[in-house]
Amino acid sequence: MRRTHARSPGGAAPLPALGPPGGPVGPGLRRLAALGLLAIASASPTTGALAQDEGPSMLVPDLRVEPVVGGLTTPIGLAFLGEDDFLVLEKDTGRVLRVVGGAVDSTVLDLAVNSASERGLLSIALDPDFPEDPGVYLYWTESTSGADSGDVAQTPLLGNRVDRFSWDGSTLAFEYNLIRIRALQVDAGQPGRGNHDGGVIRFGPDGMLSIIIGDLGRRGQMQNLRFGPTVLDAPVPDDQFGGPGPDDAHLSGVILRVDEQGQAPPDNPFFAVGASLGGEVGANIQKLFGYGVRNSFGMAFDPETGLLWTQENADDAFSELNLVGPGFNGGWIQVMGPIDRIRQFKLIEATMFGGAMQQIRWPPILIAYTPRLVLSRLFLLPGAEYTDPAFSWKFEVAPAGIAFVEGDGLGPDYEGDLLVGASRPFLAGGYLFRFDMNEDRDGFDFDDPRLDDGVADNLDKHEGTESESLLIGRDFGIGTDIQNGPDGFVYVVSLSLGTVYRILPAE
Numbered sequence: 396m397r398r399t400h401a402r403s404p405g406g407a408a409p410l411p412a413l414g415p416p417g418g419p420v421g422p423g424l425r426r427l428a429a430l431g432l433l434a435i436a437s438a439s440p441t442t443g444a445l446a447q448d449e450g451p452s453m454l455v456p457d458l459r460v461e462p463v464v465g466g467l468t469t470p471i472g473l474a475f476l477g478e479d480d481f482l483v484l485e486k487d488t489g490r491v492l493r494v495v496g497g498a499v500d501s502t503v504l505d506l507a508v509n510s511a512s513e514r515g516l517l518s519i520a521l522d523p524d525f526p527e528d529p530g531v532y533l534y535w536t537e538s539t540s541g542a543d544s545g546d547v548a549q550t551p552l553l554g555n556r557v558d559r560f561s562w563d564g565s566t567l568a569f570e571y572n573l574i575r576i577r578a579l580q581v582d583a584g585q586p587g588r589g590n591h592d593g594g595v596i597r598f599g600p601d602g603m604l605s606i607i608i609g610d611l612g613r614r615g616q617m618q619n620l621r622f623g624p625t626v627l628d629a630p631v632p633d634d635q636f637g638g639p640g641p642d643d644a645h646l647s648g649v650i651l652r653v654d655e656q657g658q659a660p661p662d663n664p665f666f667a668v669g670a671s672l673g674g675e676v677g678a679n680i681q682k683l684f685g686y687g688v689r690n691s692f693g694m695a696f697d698p699e700t701g702l703l704w705t706q707e708n709a710d711d712a713f714s715e716l717n718l719v720g721p722g723f724n725g726g727w728i729q730v731m732g733p734i735d736r737i738r739q740f741k742l743i744e745a746t747m748f749g750g751a752m753q754q755i756r757w758p759p760i761l762i763a764y765t766p767r768l769v770l771s772r773l774f775l776l777p778g779a780e781y782t783d784p785a786f787s788w789k790f791e792v793a794p795a796g797i798a799f800v801e802g803d804g805l806g807p808d809y810e811g812d813l814l815v816g817a818s819r820p821f822l823a824g825g826y827l828f829r830f831d832m833n834e835d836r837d838g839f840d841f842d843d844p845r846l847d848d849g850v851a852d853n854l855d856k857h858e859g860t861e862s863e864s865l866l867i868g869r870d871f872g873i874g875t876d877i878q879n880g881p882d883g884f885v886y887v888v889s890l891s892l893g894t895v896y897r898i899l900p901a902e
Contacts, residue, residue: 451825451871451889451896457806459901460868463886464494465894469510471875473888473895474519474531476562478881482531483888483895486515486875489535489543491567494895504560504567509538509550509589513609513690514578517594522655523602529562530570530655532604534594536578547580547587552636552644554578555592557606557657573604573657577644580612582634585755588612591647591690600701603652603660607705609690610648610727614757615639617648617686619729619774624756640676641683648727650694650705650719652684664722664778680776685723687773687781689731692818692875693797699811700836706794706815707731707784710752711856712743714792715784716815716830718837724781728757729773732787733850734766739789748856785838786830788851790858793819796876796888804883806900811836816874820891821857827868827887871896 451460464483471486473494480495482503489508493500508515514536522530537554538544555576560567580588591609598604610617614624615638623631623639632638638645654660659669659681669681684703693706707715707725713732717725725731732740744752744759752759763769773781795818803810813830817823830839841847843864851861859866872891880886885898 450892450894451827451868451887453868453898453901455867457808457901458867458898460887460896460898463895463897464497464499465892466499467492467893467895469515469890470888470893470895471515471517471890472519473876473878473886474521475878475881476526481880481886482519484516484519484533486510486517486890487543487545489516491516491519491533501565503562503565506533506535507538507540507542507544509536509544509546509554509578511545511547511550512589513592513594514550514555514589517592518596520596520598520604523598526562531560531562531567532573532596533558533560534596534606536589536592547589550578550589552577552579555594555608557596557604559655571656573653573655574606574651575643576608577611577613577647582612582754582756588753591753593688593691595692595694597694597696599652599696599703603654605684605694605703606651606653607688607691607694608647608649608651610688612754613638613645613647614728614754615641615645615647616774617641617645618727619687619724619772620757621774624754626761641679642675643679646679648686648688649683650685650688650703650723651682653682665776668777683776684721685719685725686779687723687725687727689725689727692795693815695797695799695813697799697832697836698801699799702836704785704797704799704813706797708793708818709788709791710744711748711791712740712789713784714788714790714794716786716794716797716813718782718785720780720782722776722778722780724773724775724779726769726773726781728752729763730769731784732789733783733848734769734781736789736850737762737766737769738764743790784849786846786849786851788853788862790853790856792822792826792851792853792857792859792862793817796874798877798879798885800885801879802883804879804900805885805898813839814877814885816871816877816887818873818875819857820870820872822859823866824870825872825874825889825891826859826862826866827871827874828862828865829867830865868898 469486487510489506491504518534522528553575555578557574593609615633669677703719741762815828872889876888
């Protein structure tokens with residue numbers, strides 16, 4: 396697959412038909428989705444364990460799926476303490492539950508979270524040396540009410556945070572804060588929002604912690620607008636709190652890479668750039684591994700190469716899977732999808748589904764209409780590089796959790812493959828896609844020649860044309876997290892079904 400790059404001057408170089416039950420997504424539902432009213436947090440959880448015949452199913456004969464634990468409230472992520480023993484997060488309640496032998500054993504932590512829209516208790520990562528080092532890291536949104544709250548205004552400006560807790564075998568105790576990130580979205584002339592928080596955290600094979608943060612509706616340098624939300628060649632505030640540079644209130648649309656204390660390691664791609672700038676902005680730039688990100692619910696390190704992969708949610712056009720290298724610039728908001736599809740990106744964003752890209756401060760009519768013009772408009776820090784996505788869908792399909800299959804517990808045919816879940820259950824009732832990595836593991840091999848250009852040319856939002864050969868499971872609902880278990884099987888967390896599922900070989 397051909398790729399397009401732009402560097403800064405200092406840079407280094409046949410399955411069942413897809414679609415939700417009852418037919419394709421209708422225009423009314425598409426309008427709701429375009430308005431952001433059917434985001435990841437909108438689904439209602441089940442109130443009890445889901446019967447097997449009501450849950451997801453595998454569409455390949457050699458795999459099956461079974462529920463492990465149900466009756467959870469908006470479960471969103473998990474981490475294994477041992478075989479048949481894991482911690483699971485509840486997004487809306489702020490609870491960390493211990494599940495042993497397929498049943499909830501105890502509540503080991505209960506945080507007062509703001510769960511409006513995509514906020515809440517969002518992700519968990521165990522220290523690389525766990526359990527010798529008992530550190531447990533959580534990304535969550537704090538509530539200013541002293542209790543769980545769904546009020547979009549009841550969170551501090553810097554209410555998204557990453558904290559380290561200590562595990563003593565039965566409870567989690569707070570140790571220290573690593574990062575405080577913007578949560579409050581207040582913009583003149585627009586309603587308050589709580590979306591685009593990102594929130595996935597993962598330790599890499601080098602022991603560094605990666606944190607992905609959505610754009611939070613900002614329109615500044617990290618969204619490839621050098622001067623902020625204006626067409627003038629003079630900086631203007633991104634909002635009433637400052638910007639457009641990445642001060643503490645505008646560090647958004649980024650991938651951070653920090654050590655266990657939350658500090659920037661000196662081999663980060665923009666460490667020297669940040670040091671030369673100094674101050675709050677410089678310190679934040681030092682923590683960057685990449686930027687130009689709209690929003691993401693999925694991040695994973697390839698166990699064979701150690702390289703970082705993410706999925707990125709589109710507004711309306713071009714959901715993405717990205718191979719993220721040091722200095723990555725994802726292109727948002729100037730482009731999503733392959734840069735040679737820029738005219739399609741602009742046409743969809745400017746003329747369909749409301750034509751707004753959420754914020755009124757930088758309308759999609761300002762999107763460039765040629766690849767060369769796009770590249771000239773990117774905000775490229777010294778050492779930054781724009782690269783086309785490894786794969787994309789023409790219209791948004793709303794990906795969520797991603798993971799590589801480790802080991803041959805599912806059979807040798809699946810080892811090393813990339814699995815992708817859904818953040819909205821409109822396509823196949825909550826799809827599970829499988830991607831076969833190519834020999835170099837920097838892209839994918841496809842059975843369907845229509846995908847050789849790296850794009851599934853689907854026909855509408857949440858519609859699956861050209862994705863048929865990728866679908867291996869359906870009806871998983873909102874699949875927020877995918878993890879490899881100590882037993883060699885794959886576990887999928889369904890926020891909307893209130894259940895953790897296990898995928899294993901067919902009997």
